[in-house]
Amino acid sequence: xxxxxxxxxxxxxxxxxxxxxxxxxxxxxxxxxxxxxxxxxxxxxxxxxxxxxxxxxxxxxxxxxxxxxxxxxxxxxxxxxxxxxxxxxxxxxxxxxxxxxxxxxxxxxxxxxxxxxxxxxxxxxxxxxxxxxxxxxxxxxxxxxxxxxxxxxxxxxxxxxxxxxxxxxxxxxxxxxxxxxxxxxxxxxxxxxxxxxxxxxxxxxxxxxxxxxxxxxxxxxxxxxxxxxxxxxxxxxxxxxxxxxxxxxxxxxxxxxxxxxxxxxxxxxxxxxxxxxxxxxxxxxxxxxxxxxxxxxxxxxxxxxxxxxxxxxxxxxxxxxxxxxxxxxxxxxxxxxxxxxxxxxxxxxxxxx
Amino acid sequence: xxxxxxxxxxxxxxxxxxxxxxxxxxxxxxxxxxxxxxxxxxxxxxxxxxxxxxxxxxxxxxxxxxxxxxxxxxxxxxxxxxxxxxxxxxxxxxxxxxxxxxxxxxxxxxxxxxxxxxxxxxxxxxxxxxxxxxxxxxxxxxxxxxxxxxxxxxxxxxxxxxxxxxxxxxxxxxxxxxxxxxxxxxxxxxxxxxxxxxxxxxxxxxxxxxxxxxxxxxxxxxxxxxxxxxxxxxxxxxxxxxxxxxxxxxxxxxxxxxxxxxxxxxxxxxxxxxxxxxxxxxxxxxxxxxxxxxxxxxxxxxxxxxxxxxxxxxxxxxxxxxxxxxxxxxxxxxxxxxxxxxxxxxxxxxxxx
Numbered sequence: 001x002x003x004x005x006x007x008x009x010x011x012x013x014x015x016x017x018x019x020x021x022x023x024x025x026x027x028x029x030x031x032x033x034x035x036x037x038x039x040x041x042x043x044x045x046x047x048x049x050x051x052x053x054x055x056x057x058x059x060x061x062x063x064x065x066x067x068x069x070x071x072x073x074x075x076x077x078x079x080x081x082x083x084x085x086x087x088x089x090x091x092x093x094x095x096x097x098x099x100x101x102x103x104x105x106x107x108x109x110x111x112x113x114x115x116x117x118x119x120x121x122x123x124x125x126x127x128x129x130x131x132x133x134x135x136x137x138x139x140x141x142x143x144x145x146x147x148x149x150x151x152x153x154x155x156x157x158x159x160x161x162x163x164x165x166x167x168x169x170x171x172x173x174x175x176x177x178x179x180x181x182x183x184x185x186x187x188x189x190x191x192x193x194x195x196x197x198x199x200x201x202x203x204x205x206x207x208x209x210x211x212x213x214x215x216x217x218x219x220x221x222x223x224x225x226x227x228x229x230x231x232x233x234x235x236x237x238x239x240x241x242x243x244x245x246x247x248x249x250x251x252x253x254x255x256x257x258x259x260x261x262x263x264x265x266x267x268x269x270x271x272x273x274x275x276x277x278x279x280x281x282x283x284x285x286x287x288x289x290x291x292x293x294x295x296x297x298x299x300x301x302x303x304x305x306x307x308x309x310x311x312x313x314x315x316x317x318x319x320x321x322x323x324x325x326x327x328x329x330x331x332x333x334x335x336x337x338x339x340x341x342x343x344x345x346x347x348x349x350x351x352x353x
Numbered sequence: 354x355x356x357x358x359x360x361x362x363x364x365x366x367x368x369x370x371x372x373x374x375x376x377x378x379x380x381x382x383x384x385x386x387x388x389x390x391x392x393x394x395x396x397x398x399x400x401x402x403x404x405x406x407x408x409x410x411x412x413x414x415x416x417x418x419x420x421x422x423x424x425x426x427x428x429x430x431x432x433x434x435x436x437x438x439x440x441x442x443x444x445x446x447x448x449x450x451x452x453x454x455x456x457x458x459x460x461x462x463x464x465x466x467x468x469x470x471x472x473x474x475x476x477x478x479x480x481x482x483x484x485x486x487x488x489x490x491x492x493x494x495x496x497x498x499x500x501x502x503x504x505x506x507x508x509x510x511x512x513x514x515x516x517x518x519x520x521x522x523x524x525x526x527x528x529x530x531x532x533x534x535x536x537x538x539x540x541x542x543x544x545x546x547x548x549x550x551x552x553x554x555x556x557x558x559x560x561x562x563x564x565x566x567x568x569x570x571x572x573x574x575x576x577x578x579x580x581x582x583x584x585x586x587x588x589x590x591x592x593x594x595x596x597x598x599x600x601x602x603x604x605x606x607x608x609x610x611x612x613x614x615x616x617x618x619x620x621x622x623x624x625x626x627x628x629x630x631x632x633x634x635x636x637x638x639x640x641x642x643x644x645x646x647x648x649x650x651x652x653x654x655x656x657x658x659x660x661x662x663x664x665x666x667x668x669x670x671x672x673x674x675x676x677x678x679x680x681x682x683x684x685x686x687x688x689x690x691x692x693x694x695x696x697x698x699x700x701x702x703x704x705x706x
Binding site: 037090324338 | 384385386387388390391392394430431432433435436439440442443446447448450452453454456457458556557558559646662663664665666667668669673676677680681683684687688690691692693697698699700701702703704
């Protein structure tokens, strides 16, 4: 079967199964522990089972989407643009942060070229889905055409669809793209209605002057492009990025195929928010991995009504937070499967049990 | 060699190696990521290596200390007292929360009877170190004698010492003891100087009236016993518990043998605080696993200058939080060992690198 279009994927999204959720909680409440005492682990177990109908995880995959950004020419990042392809090679060689943490979590990293300004040729392991060699500089005009935005989203949908067919039970998102906190901050400002200065931060590590410049660039980009927050594809096209579109599609595709997806940090959440703005029930399939140091991240999470799983002051992206959070979801399922009930273990109940 | 006495263990504690810590950070700063972008993972890696001199973990063990409490007869818990031995059997059978989460983390659970009011006979797997079958009710007088408090602490020290000899690289603490949030709240009130009502909470799930009663019982216990916060053994003896003493000893013994120890939730932190009050450098060996729902926990953590690793609204104890946090320390070490440097990966540096 061909991969679903955006319209087909949107039509396929259903609310998660509340009866299944209640059944899981009923079992958790019979287990040998005070009710609710595993806190958010119980929420993870409940939600995972409600989404998938399964109580374990067979395969975990993290999709690290890479793309370049025309706005990088404005000097908004501490790193030069050639780092995007260099890091793609590093991912493929297994030497980056996401590779190390994914190995710890037992997850596979899949690297997707959504729009890196570099010719990788036939590169083993690389999922080649280049829309174009980088976006245009959104300070001057749209980052991409609406057709390119749609293509980026449908690429992500197709990857989620294929993962579902291959028996993957838990997906994670990740990003690589020099300057990509700039479009992410633009997206945060647009959907929240907050001033750009309140959602823009230092990215990989710029100083005060560069931060003021970054804010001015985003403000100008929003003024020039006038993206319409009622039309999430318009936002993606005008101030987004190819990797952000891929992430939006993957998250949306997961919801369409009843797969839980662990959304990494600031850039991934910007992509996930576009998916959630396209369909409000997408958020039921999302696990927010962690709270990034980037100030705009909290704004995105709030808009999606998500509580992050971890808060370790990370700001690396790539899917590093997703890798860590996956392991906690897996731990929650262990608890669900393996903790004995009061009856099984012959333990007396408390007053509330 | 016989296990160290408390005095010997105290004399053996040294500050952790700051040069080693700086060397680890220097390597982290050469890795292909913005400086500091792995946030607290970098702290975990730095501290683990500084403590142990190793960059990996061979063996992880969680010590779950069990004891009964005379103060349970005051009705301060939602669960009946027989649950303490029932849960010990559950731990030994592998059916409790800590067993499930420790299996996920690849850690072994070791169950220590420090003072359960039950005759276990010769029970395979149980580490039998019963000081007495439960403490006395501290509302009426001291929970234990000073000699018993010392014996409990030295039991924990001996276990840490043996673990060090056996090549365990990371230890965790856990607790089981019906009513043991009551002595823990007493300890929190004493060392913080805060009113009992500010550090006392619902434990396994008592209602408002029972909470008011629990506060009154603790207040009376402190008035009757007048524990001296300048003398941590006096505090342990008068309002503590045998499992809390075992935890204090394990934590102190870890510091004496240069072993990192992951301290679980409220009860474990009460034990760890006694160790830290006995020697201020103990805290350098402690990783605080998580922030418990128990309100007094934050007070204990602050007194020890600890930032918890996780905040998942848990309140189960047993070592469940320690199991989860161990895995994050292990992930941090993966990052340290496996992320390539800029030179190794041929990636361009940023402005600050």
